[in-house]
Amino acid sequence: xxxxxxxxxxxxxxxxxxxxxxxxxxxxxxxxxxxxxxxxxxxxxxxxxxxxxxxxxxxxxxxxxxxxxxxxxxx
Numbered sequence: 001x002x003x004x005x006x007x008x009x010x011x012x013x014x015x016x017x018x019x020x021x022x023x024x025x026x027x028x029x030x031x032x033x034x035x036x037x038x039x040x041x042x043x044x045x046x047x048x049x050x051x052x053x054x055x056x057x058x059x060x061x062x063x064x065x066x067x068x069x070x071x072x073x074x075x
Contacts, residue, residue: 006047009039016054029054 009030013020021029030039030046036055039046 005050006040006042007050009046009048012048012050012052015050 007015009026010020010023013026027046029035034055035048035052037049037052039048039052041047
């Protein structure tokens with residue numbers, strides 16, 4: 001099988017954190033771009049690479065909406 005296997009966001013958090021962050025916190029991290037590489041949505045669940053990591057600063061977005069969400073300048 002080629003490529004990485006993906007796990008659910010909750011399973012990833014359980015492997016990385018003790019105690020596990022609240023599900024709303026995990027969703028906020030996804031929306032704010034604080035998990036690298038970025039999770040993707042598969043149906044109702046977010047899937048994450050097992051070796052993904054949480055970062056403190058969001059990755060700058062190239063779209064105006066993403067820049068506004070991350071509190072970055074729009075110009």
